[in-house]
Amino acid sequence: MSCSLSVMASEDAESVPHCQPNSFGMTFPQGADKIPHMSETIHDRIRERMAELGLNPSSTSLKAGLSREAVRKLLGNEEQMPGGKTLTALARALDTTEQWLLSGDTTRPAKPELRSADVEMPLRHEMPKDVPVMGTAAGSHLRGAFQLYPDPVDYVRRPPTLINAKNIYSLYIEGESMVPQYHPGDLVFVHPDKPPRFGDPVVIQSQLSAEGALEATIGIFLRRNTEFVTIQKHNPRAEIDIPRETIAHMHKVLTPNEIYGV
Secondary structure, eight states, rough: OOOOOOOOOOOSOOOOTSOOSOOOOOOOOOOTSOOOOOOHHHHHHHHHHHHHTTTOHHHHHHTTTTOOHHHHHHHOOOTTOOOOHHHHHHHHHTTHHHHHHHOOOOOOOOOOOOOSSSOOOOOOGSSSSOOEEEEEEEEESSSSOBBSSSSSSSEEOOOGGGGSSSSSSEEEEEETTTTTOOTTTOOEEEETTSSTTTTTTEEEEEEEEESSOOEEEEEEEEOOSSSSEEEETTTTEEEEEEEEEEEEEEEEOOOHHHHHHH
């Protein structure tokens, strides 16, 4: 029996025996024909957690206490890695761990356990996503890294008890001076048309110069006189006197009981 095999060979190539059959029996491990899946990047995991939490880049940035454009710029540059402080802030805002964001090889963020309750859940159309997030309110002493924007940076769901409330808006807390009542990244609902009482949490919007932007701080409304409004901070405990002439607005922050109708 004669056989022939045409091969292209280079100088250093091994020769193929002239009469060797031109079919070879080869055994492949199961699944070896599949192309390995490229591992996710930190950018992919940030996008994944944002989608699960219903956040966009702007709201994620504000919840993390970063500049409004920080997350958008990070996700727009696949070569950029967040610094240590930014990574910690993002992990906190996205309810996960720094290690999971970096490598994804640890236990995935646990979803909260849900248990059935003897209550009728509101329908989706009863909770429209129409409450604007207007920026951040400082949990630090008056001046600091906090911002109000003229336009909403995001929208969040309206709780059923506020379905008919007008002019409601929300803010992310920034800083730690209201811990343990409010933590960095907490979302608060603000009712500008509900007069605050002494002892209520309030957001005070101040304009410290004619050309300056509005700045917002949160505290407990203690007292007011002809010259000052005094608010209390928790951490460290302190009383802050804010000149009334600089105050543009003082709005009541709704308590959980007011939000959920307890």
